[in-house]
Amino acid sequence: MEYAENILETIGNTPLVKMNALVKDVDALVLAKYETFNPGNSVKDRMALKMIEDAESDGRLQPGGTIIEGTSGNTGMGLALAAVVKGYKLICVMADKQSKEKMDILRAVGAKVMVCPTNVDPEDPRSYYSVSKRLSEETPNSWYVNQYDNPSNTLAHYESTGPEIWEQTDGKVTHFIVGVGTGGTISGVGKYLKEKNPNVKIWGVDTYGSVFKKYHETGIFDENEIYPYITEGIGEDILPKNVDFSVIDGFTKVTDKDAAIYTQKLAREEGMFLGNSAGAAIKGLLQLKKEFKPEDVVVILFHDHGSRYVGKMFNDDWMKERGFVEEEAYTASDLIKAHEDKQLVTVKTEELVSHAIERIRKFQISQIPVVDSEGFVGSVDESALFTAFLDDKNLADTPIKEIMNPPFPIVEKNTSLDEISGLIKKGNSAVLVNLGNNKHHIITKYDVISHIK
Structure with missing residues (x-):
């Protein structure tokens, strides 16, 4: 028997x-x-199991103890x-931006869950970083x-995930792409793959509101880059020790909107019911497609399951x-x-300001x-009238033709929003x-702005 x-x-x-479907325009094998x-x-x-086993072996975690984590x-x-x-x-400390499903699942398997505000600094005593540390001191x-900062996080992926990818691709992997949060996955896998083949490219997917991309490119920790974002599981407002920037070749950033949309696309076009970070990861891969050649083997890692996001990315009302x-x-x-039911308001060339x-x-x-009798010959707007009035306080009795601007462009009914936006720009x-x-x-x-999402 096998069990x-x-x-x-x-x-x-x-x-x-x-x-297949989502990468049809990518000139490489994507796995x-x-x-x-x-x-x-x-x-x-x-990494959860690895961190626990390492803590058991060196005595940090004692029998019957309480595990505490943000x-x-x-x-x-x-x-x-x-x-x-x-x-x-187990006590889990979570930020309030995380999905209700995640909290309910943790409670279902016996964890105590504490919820902290998202929009506070890491050093704030209310942040889930600070609350986790305080609980560990008090319990x-x-x-x-x-x-x-736990090195066992990275080591878990160096010992398991990296070797699996190398063996499953028969050593042919050329690129590894993954969303970056704690940094353990990209650093552990990246270190292993580069030891096997230094030419393997390691790409991190970051989100707007996170510091990783700019820090990797400039060495500057820019607090101006930190602001609230919705994408779950990737990005940070700190620099975790597990992020080994030396094994990362580059980052690409993905918006909250694109991450959410591509989370849905994975389910509807690939049959892959995955979490929010997977949507960010596949959009990041598509943004990097110029980096790939036909003979390349690109491995993208998808973190978690879509069941944890049914009230968010898979809820149409939430998306809207x-x-x-x-x-x-x-x-x-x-x-x-x-x-369109209102009449177009015009003014004739000989009428007064x-x-x-x-x-x-x-x-x-x-x-x-x-x-005029030939059609549209000019235009006026309130800013032009205001400017002209400042130049001449007796403007009111001046004919429109003397202060008018060129006529507005004329388009057909099927002209696209992009083309119209370009004309106004x-x-x-x-x-x-x-x-x-x-x-x-x-x-x-205003009409254009009201249709831009």
Whole structure:
């Protein structure tokens, strides 16, 4: 018979899975190291067990002790499994941006969960870093894991994840790409692969609001780069000791929106029901596609399972509330729907400035096309009128033709939002839409902004 003595013996030896739909434009073989096959459904099972075993062996963790750790959820799950099997208590300290599913899962396996505010400095006594340390000092017979600075984190991946990737690719791996949080995965795998082949490129995926990319490129820890972000599991506002920048060739940053959208895409286009950091990782890979050649073997590591995000990235209402939906291909027709029933307000060349000002006030508009018997010949807007008025206080009785600007560009109903945005960016305060039958409507800057997500 073949069986594991306990659940901890099933950690590791996760499969490599070829990616297809999302990487069809990538000129290389892309393989996903699929870490959700671990019993805790994440890559963190590896380092959680390693950190506990190393702490047991050197006496930091005593029988019947309490394990204390600040976690985004996945390390907590790995620690919880080991705690159950080995007979320890576990306290997990989490930031409030983490999904409710992660908190509920940890409680389901016996962990005590404490929630701390996200938007505070690491040194703030309310931060999950500070609360974890304080609890470890106050709790008898406890051990503070400190995954960020614990060298067993990196060692776990040097001893298991790296060798697995090398063996599974028959030594042909050329690039390794992964989201970076504590730094253990990228540093351990990167160190192992570069020892086997120094030409293997190691790329980290970072998020906006995190310090990794700039620090790697400049050596500057820029506090101005630190601000709240939504993406879970990657990025930091500190420099964990486990991040070995010497084995990392570069970073690419991914927005919260792209990470969320590509988390959904992985499920809907690849059948890969994965977590938020996986969406960031695959978008990061696509941003790096110019780095790859046809003969390359690119391995991307996916950290955790999508079940921990069903109330967030896999919830359409949550996505819409944050503007995390793919932009629709808006056209000129879409941009005028809110006011297409209203008549286009114009002013004639021979009318006076006072007439234009009166219409701006009456219709609460900012710009007016100027017409004559031949059609559109010019335009005026409130800023031009204001400037002209400062130059000449008797402007009111001046004919419009003497102060008007060039006419607004005219586009067709199917003209794209991007093209219209480009016209306005070039200095046009508005654009006219040809509706046919000698009818036109106006698109303003506000119309464009209201359709940009």
